[in-house]
Amino acid sequence: MSEIPEVIREQVITELYRQADELNWELLSASEKKRQYQKWIEDSRVGGILREFFDDHRMGTWIKDTPMKEYARAQEGFGSTAKYARSRFPGPDVLIGQALGPGWIVVPNSVDDKPMHCLATIGESTRYVCWGRPNTFRDLIWAALNKAITMSERPLVIVTEQDGISVSANERATQAAIAEHCGLDLTHIHRRLLRV
Known part of the structure; x- marks a missing residue:
């Protein structure tokens, strides 16, 4: 070959x-x-x-x-x-702003993948944030749990949706219950692809 x-x-x-x-x-x-x-x-x-x-x-x-x-x-x-x-998709800085609000920024050189993740900070607070499509929920939870044992702030899991890929109300409720049971924060964010 x-x-x-x-x-x-x-x-x-x-x-x-x-x-x-x-x-x-x-x-x-x-x-x-x-x-x-x-x-x-x-x-x-x-x-x-x-x-x-x-x-x-x-x-x-x-x-x-x-x-x-x-x-x-x-x-x-x-x-x-x-x-x-x-x-x-818009970069992690946009996603962090949507998920955590104004003032939160991505820690430089903290973005990585498998799953996509970064550290986000505001003032004295730093949080681990990971994100992915609904079919990666299990991987996201596992990654966040591994960080939860070493960080003082609760990790945040972001389930990303897009046109054609969404989470039903029942599935959201189940995901929320799992995240709460594990001591993790969870949010769902709809994203749109941008032409480059």
Whole structure:
């Protein structure tokens, strides 16, 4: 298997992310995504270019496990493929302002991922804040619990919603009960992607 030259890699990922934006990738079901991987293999702008480097099976694996695995992180402005994202969520400073109010700022160099998180501060108070889509709730709770044992301020979990991805009233109530039981603060914030 040949190494993909950077210029080819850039061309293909740019095209994948362009199409993913048009498809509302994060709203697709697993079966819809599987069908789209096959379409990309057959697409002259993707598979036609990659065929020099991969057979169909390896091509599908590369598309899924390299650029598309990073797509959600890229929309957060994170990871090696972020520079190819055509749309991104507003940065952590905007999210912290929405969640905690005016005056709270992101501690420099504290933003990281898996899950997305940072430290936020105002005056003498510093809080751990993590955020992600509803399907990452369990990971968010676990990350916040791990910080709760070492910090004096209660961690904050932000469940991020967007058009097409929301939390039902029943699910919100369950999430709130879990967060309260764990000694964590919880909020839900609707975000919109911005063109970059």
